[in-house]
Amino acid sequence: MDNRQLANEINSLKETIESLIIEIQYLRNDLETTSKENEGLKFRMSELESALDRN
Known part of the structure; x- marks a missing residue:
């Protein structure tokens, strides 16, 4: 293989690595968003369960 x-x-390879880094950042952001949404849903579920237990 010559120098060119x-x-x-x-x-x-550099472009591929840069693209992969960007994709990882998007996935990390999606994971963080999903995790926050999941925590919110768990809290709401807990509140609903508590409300049902009171009745």
Whole structure:
């Protein structure tokens, strides 16, 4: 492999890594949002269960 091919391969790998980092950031944000929503749903479920237990 000559230097030009090697440079192209390195640039391609760099772009792939950058894309993967961005995708990981999106997934991390989605996970955080989902986790917060899950906590809210657990709280609401607990409140509903408490209300049912009072009756």
